Amino acid sequence: MTDGTRSAGRMGRMPWQVLWIGLAVIWGSSFLLMKLGLEALHPMQIATLRIGIAAITLLALAAATRTRLPRDGGTWGLLAICSFFLTALPFTAFVVAETRISSGLTGLANAFTPVATVLFALLLLPSDRLTPRKLLSVLLGFVGVVLIAQPWTSGQGPDLLGIAIAVLGAASYGVGWTLNRRLLGQREVPGLAHPTALMVTGLPMTLVALLVWAGAEGWSPVATHGAAEALPLALVAVVLLGVIGTGVAYVLQFEVVRAVGPTVAATVTYLIPIVAVSLGVVVLGEEVGPWQLVGAAIVIGAGVLVQSKPRARAPQPA
Numbered sequence: 001m002t003d004g005t006r007s008a009g010r011m012g013r014m015p016w017q018v019l020w021i022g023l024a025v026i027w028g029s030s031f032l033l034m035k036l037g038l039e040a041l042h043p044m045q046i047a048t049l050r051i052g053i054a055a056i057t058l059l060a061l062a063a064a065t066r067t068r069l070p071r072d073g074g075t076w077g078l079l080a081i082c083s084f085f086l087t088a089l090p091f092t093a094f095v096v097a098e099t100r101i102s103s104g105l106t107g108l109a110n111a112f113t114p115v116a117t118v119l120f121a122l123l124l125l126p127s128d129r130l131t132p133r134k135l136l137s138v139l140l141g142f143v144g145v146v147l148i149a150q151p152w153t154s155g156q157g158p159d160l161l162g163i164a165i166a167v168l169g170a171a172s173y174g175v176g177w178t179l180n181r182r183l184l185g186q187r188e189v190p191g192l193a194h195p196t197a198l199m200v201t202g203l204p205m206t207l208v209a210l211l212v213w214a215g216a217e218g219w220s221p222v223a224t225h226g227a228a229e230a231l232p233l234a235l236v237a238v239v240l241l242g243v244i245g246t247g248v249a250y251v252l253q254f255e256v257v258r259a260v261g262p263t264v265a266a267t268v269t270y271l272i273p274i275v276a277v278s279l280g281v282v283v284l285g286e287e288v289g290p291w292q293l294v295g296a297a298i299v300i301g302a303g304v305l306v307q308s309k310p311r312a313r314a315p316q317p318a
Contacts, residue, residue: 016259028275053242055199085176087202093169100162107276109166114303115141116174140302147295195250
């Protein structure tokens with residue numbers, strides 16, 4: 001049995017639909033967990049702990065499955081570039097955004113990821129060409145984001161800066177996956193080695209950011225930021241965010257991609273906002289306006305449009 005094929009053991013024997021739904025629930029729940037963590041922790045503490053715990057989890061899984069990590073410095077350097085956009089920046093952006101907007105609204109902004117991926121692929125990959133379908137999906141995506149942000153409502157709508165930061169996190173994924181295709185397309189980083197390396201290289205980035213941020217504001221990197229009684233729940237939430245929401249989630253993603261391919265696996269992005277909004281409303285009592293729901297539906301529709309394959313033309317008779 002080769003390195004990547006042993007990544008999830010019994011998980012690989014489960015129907016991919018079960019893994020797909022589990023992945024959507026796990027990633028959709030991460031927005032709730034970040035909100036709970038903010039009750040007693042600073043955003044940079046949450047982002048750093050999330051990546052650190054995920055790195056430990058994936059390293060343990062890689063060791064258990066005898067997955068070999070890359071050995072050459074060039075590959076590690078390229079992985080570090082991708083990691084900035086796939087771990088350090090989005091994990092920080094989403095949790096910072098939740099200091100200004102609700103967890104459900106942050107989850108809605110995450111639906112912009114497929115559209116951003118197409119946009120940056122057009123900019124960074126010479127082989128990708130602009131088609132009417134891609135152009136329409138990008139335009140619809142921007143319209144949906146505008147509807148979610150509601151800039152015409154002035155002070156009565158959602159915090160525009162918070163929305164912008166959340167969209168930055170979603171767009172960062174688009175940059176990261178595009179760079180991953182361009183920089184690592186010719187390098188073999190099999191199975192669990194890829195997400196493990198991303199977390200390992202992302203941890204120093206958030207750790208440095210944490211130390212700089214704490215030093216600039218004059219607080220200890222290990223100090224609590226909120227009510228002391230909220231700390232136990234916040235720590236539990238961050239541990240779940242790291243182990244399940246990041247470490248195990250990457251294993252599930254790898255299994256779904258291996259079973260049905262990356263295009264079908266990417267459709268999990270459309271279910272994540274639904275889970276995030278539902279948990280925000282039920283658990284935290286958050287409110288989501290009709291414009292946000294309409295905007296999210298448009299963004300999700302844009303993602304579906306850009307990933308759908310055009311119908312092949314029937315062959316013409318000779």
